[in-house]
Amino acid sequence: MEEKTTNASSKPTLNFIEEIVEMDIKNGKNAGKVHTRFPPEPNGYLHIGHAKSICLNFGLADKYNGKCNLRFDDTNPIKEDVEYVDSIREDVKWLGFNWDGEYYASDYFDQLYAWALQLIKIGKAYVCDLTQEEMSTYRGSPTKPGTDSPYRNRSVEENLDLFERMKNGEFADGIRVLRARVDMASPNMHMRDPILYRILHTDHHRTGSKWCIYPMYDYAHGQCDSIEGITHSICTLEFEVHRPLYDWFIKELNIHAPQQIEFARLNISFTLMSKRKLLELVNEKYVSGWDDPRMPTICGIRRRGYTPEAIRNFADLIGVAKRDNVIDVALLEHCIREDLNKKAMRVMTVLNPLKVVIDNYPDIPEELDAINNPEDESAGSRKIPFSKVIYIERDDFMEVPSKKYFRLAPGTEVRLRYAYFVKCESFVKDENGEILEVHCSYDAASRGGNSPDGRKVKGTIHWVSAEHAIDVEVRLFERLFNAYNPEEYPEGGSYKDNLNPDSIKVINNCKAEPGLKDVSVLSSFQFERLGYFCADQDSTKDKMVFNRTVSLKDSWAKIEKKEEK
RNA sequence: UGUCCUGUGGUGUAAUUGGUAACACGUCUGAUUCUGGUUCAGAAGAGUUAAGGUUCGAGACCUUACAGGACAACCA
Numbered sequence: 001m002e003e004k005t006t007n008a009s010s011k012p013t014l015n016f017i018e019e020i021v022e023m024d025i026k027n028g029k030n031a032g033k034v035h036t037r038f039p040p041e042p043n044g045y046l047h048i049g050h051a052k053s054i055c056l057n058f059g060l061a062d063k064y065n066g067k068c069n070l071r072f073d074d075t076n077p078i079k080e081d082v083e084y085v086d087s088i089r090e091d092v093k094w095l096g097f098n099w100d101g102e103y104y105a106s107d108y109f110d111q112l113y114a115w116a117l118q119l120i121k122i123g124k125a126y127v128c129d130l131t132q133e134e135m136s137t138y139r140g141s142p143t144k145p146g147t148d149s150p151y152r153n154r155s156v157e158e159n160l161d162l163f164e165r166m167k168n169g170e171f172a173d174g175i176r177v178l179r180a181r182v183d184m185a186s187p188n189m190h191m192r193d194p195i196l197y198r199i200l201h202t203d204h205h206r207t208g209s210k211w212c213i214y215p216m217y218d219y220a221h222g223q224c225d226s227i228e229g230i231t232h233s234i235c236t237l238e239f240e241v242h243r244p245l246y247d248w249f250i251k252e253l254n255i256h257a258p259q260q261i262e263f264a265r266l267n268i269s270f271t272l273m274s275k276r277k278l279l280e281l282v283n284e285k286y287v288s289g290w291d292d293p294r295m296p297t298i299c300g301i302r303r304r305g306y307t308p309e310a311i312r313n314f315a316d317l318i319g320v321a322k323r324d325n326v327i328d329v330a331l332l333e334h335c336i337r338e339d340l341n342k343k344a345m346r347v348m349t350v351l352n353p354l355k356v357v358i359d360n361y362p363d364i365p366e367e368l369d370a371i372n373n374p375e376d377e378s379a380g381s382r383k384i385p386f387s388k389v390i391y392i393e394r395d396d397f398m399e400v401p402s403k404k405y406f407r408l409a410p411g412t413e414v415r416l417r418y419a420y421f422v423k424c425e426s427f428v429k430d431e432n433g434e435i436l437e438v439h440c441s442y443d444a445a446s447r448g449g450n451s452p453d454g455r456k457v458k459g460t461i462h463w464v465s466a467e468h469a470i471d472v473e474v475r476l477f478e479r480l481f482n483a484y485n486p487e488e489y490p491e492g493g494s495y496k497d498n499l500n501p502d503s504i505k506v507i508n509n510c511k512a513e514p515g516l517k518d519v520s521v522l523s524s525f526q527f528e529r530l531g532y533f534c535a536d537q538d539s540t541k542d543k544m545v546f547n548r549t550v551s552l553k554d555s556w557a558k559i560e561k562k563e564e565k
Numbered sequence: 566u567g568u569c570c571u572g573u574g575g576u577g578u579a580a581u582u583g584g585u586a587a588c589a590c591g592u593c594u595g596a597u598u599c600u601g602g603u604u605c606a607g608a609a610g611a612g613u614u615a616a617g618g619u620u621c622g623a624g625a626c627c628u629u630a631c632a633g634g635a636c637a638a639c640c641a
Contacts, residue, residue: 013579013588041641076640132639141637143567177639187568189637198639217641240570241636262570264634269576275641317589319578321571324634328576331590341603375603406601417599449599460599 015320017056017261021064021232024259030231034066037230038092038099039221041073042084042205044275045290045297046091048311048332049266055315056263057234058097069228070099074106075220077204085205087290091298096308101228105220106206108227112215113167115223115253116178116196120159124252125196126152127162128179138184139192145185146192152181166199169212173199180219182248190245194218222246225258233258236265237322266318267326271296286496293477294504304477310339345372345379348417348462349512351474353391355437355466358422361388365465368448370418384513386419389466391511396461397438399427406458408438414459421446421457469511476505 014022025032036057040050061068070092074080092099119125128151130138140146154162163178165171178197186192196219201212225233233246240262250257267273272281273296281287281295291299301311314335318327348370365387373379392408401409408414413423422440430436445452449460 013581015578039641043641073641079640135639136637139637141567144637145567146637174639189568192637195639200639214639216639221641237570238635239641241568243569264571317577319589321578323571325577328590331577334590337602346600371599374598374600404601415599457599459601462600 016322017060017232017234017263017320018063020259020261021060024231025064033231034061034064035068035229035231036061036066036234037069037071037225037228039071039073039224039235040088041076041079042081042088043076043079044084044279045087045299047273047275047278047295047297048268048271048301049273049296050091051095051298051311052266052315052318052320053234053236054092054095054097055312056320058099059315060232060234061100066231067100068097069101069103069230071103071224071228072105073217073221073224074104074204074206075215075217077200077202077214080205082205087299094298094302094308095311103224103228104206105215105224106204108220108224109207109211109215111227112220112223116163116215116219117160119180119196119252120163120178121156122252123156124181125178126154126159126181127166127176128152128193129176132174139189140184142187142189148184149179149193152184152193163197166197166213167211169201171199173201175199178213180245180248182245188241188244190218190242191248194245218242218245219249222249222258222260223253223255226250226253226256229256230258233260235260235262237262237324238265262322263320264322264324267324268296268332269326269329271329281496284496305340306336307339307343310336313339342375343373346374347513348384348464349472349474349510350391350393350462350464350469351507351510352394353464353509353511354394354397354435356390356392356422356440356463357437358388358390358420358440358442359425360441363388365467368418382515384418385465385468387465387467390416390463391466391469392416392438392461392463394435396459397424397427397435399435407461408440408459412459413457414461415446415449415457416463417460418449419447419463420444420449421451464511464513466511468514470514471508472510472512474507474510476507 021034024030025034038054038057040046046054058068060066070089072085072088074085089102116125126149128135128149130149130151135149138147138149162176166176166178176199177195179193179195182191182193184192195216197213197215199212200214203209204211204214222233239246239260243260243262246260247257265273272278278290278295278297282290282292287295290297291303293300293303295301298311314332317331317335318325365385367383368386369381370384371379371381395407396414397408398405399410401407401412406412406414408422408424410424410427413421415421421443423443425439425441427438428436443451
């Protein structure tokens with residue numbers, strides 16, 4: 001009784017998997033141990049959807065003092081590659097997880113083979129010579145039962161002989177397979193004598209040319225789990241129908257029985273989450289690579305400036321359940337904003353420069369103090385140069401301001417962040433009506449950004465000293481998500497056709513304060529209205545390059561809407 | 566005309582295991598602010614797919630519908 005009360009008040013609610021795990025612990029199942037695994041196939045890079053699974057598996061092990069393995073499900077050498085193995089390792093590590101054991105399904109090929117022999121011997125597996133087409137006909141359909149293969153009743157000796165010869169490379173690809181002998185009339189298609197082994201004369205990235213027969217997922221996965229002593233084998237919903245088969249092998253082989261638990265995979269609005277499609281984008285050069293910042297891959301997202309903390313927090317917030325879901329991309333963006341707001345160094349940068357001359361400023365350049373991060377005192381401050389000629393954002397000046405505009409306009413006073421109050425006295429236009437420069441007067445007493453007479457200004461704008469500024473190039477990235485917006489592209493065309501040609505916009509001649517190289521994540525007055533920036537770690541250019549991340553919050557649209565009212 | 570899974574505000578996840586729906590994101594107000602950010606305060610928004618049933622009482626249990634998803638690769 002007592003226990004119950006404390007539990008209820010102190011524990012946050014459990015998701016359904018945690019409930020199962022806690023029940024198992026309570027019942028002493030598996031001696032109260034928890035052992036999970038993250039089992040990617042090394043046939044592509046990990047994406048944000050995998051992050052959910054990673055956080056889940058490692059999180060569970062963490063929470064219940066258990067272990068979590070990293071296992072590469074490498075049973076199909078045709079699709080797999082060490083490049084992927086390396087990237088997966090790196091991404092899991094970057095997310096902040098350490099695996100207890102690193103294994104490969106291919107580590108167990110000998111054992112799996114031995115078990116196959118065992119199944120043959122007890123009459124639960126047979127070699128089948130049906131062609132692919134024939135087999136598909138014999139299998140029936142979800143609504144029609146299948147028919148037994150003519151090879152289903154071969155003798156144990158013949159099966160043993162044939163299987164060994166398969167292994168020895170006597171047959172070409174596709175000639176024969178080893179099948180389980182289950183039930184061709186089962187309403188579950190996966191139970192209709194599934195294939196255990198197929199012949200593939202292909203070298204494997206780990207076992208080389210040792211094998212020319214390879215186990216199928218269904219035959220390998222559960223047994224690998226069993227060998228590693230996995231207690232809870234967590235996978236996505238589409239494997240739900242495989243579970244009876246998973247259990248069948250374990251039972252026939254009479255080995256340690258892990259419990260398969262399925263959960264709904266992650267979907268994010270406007271986001272492409274299919275490995276196959278992402279692979280196509282990479283192969284067909286729609287993007288620069290798996291780590292293109294528009295990609296929803298872990299490495300792509302990382303280049304955008306996402307932090308592991310933000311992603312882990314996201315995984316935490318979305319929860320775990322069995323119903324299909326589409327998470328609002330705004331939640332992901334909320335997570336990164338929340339994290340970066342605490343950590344990001346703030347730096348002033350001007351995207352679209354407009355020259356401002358402060359006519360009454362004595363032409364003696366000076367340095368002013370600027371706070372690195374208002375949210376974090378320990379981030380300290382820096383000196384930034386100020387001078388008579390500066391650049392401000394073009395958008396921060398309006399010749400004819402609308403009512404709710406409180407930045408610079410003729411006759412109005414604003415604060416230059418960390419510097420002075422300035423008042424617009426006049427401006428110069430060229431023959432096309434384009435504003436060339438703005439002339440201001442400054443209030444020397446407002447040095448640092450406050451006036452001793454206590455008067456307030458409504459607007460604070462950012463700036464950069466013209467003679468000290470460095471040139472930067474800014475790339476604006478649309479989210480890949482926008483390439484996949486069914487509302488924007490309702491009919492026809494594939495996700496590839498829907499890729500926005502403007503999804504990377506390069507802006508040259510941006511001006512930034514000097515000494516930026518020390519900061520990894522940038523934002524400024526202007527930038528924050530749009531989103532965060534991060535220095536592109538992979539840039540080889542001399543010029544500093546900034547990636548603008550997702551448009552985190554489209555404040556402009558809001559402001560404009562308000563001004564319309 | 567099959568088997569399995571799932572239906573709770575716009576989105577996602579909860580609801581002490583049967584006691585009359587909570588939290589987060591988003592949206593909208595307002596206040597604060599040297600970032601139109603942040604922060605803070607508040608509001609709107611579901612009566613739980615439907616219809617029956619059990620019960621003093623159902624989002625939870627039962628029945629039947631309906632809707633959505635998964636399954637017929639020598640992929641995972």
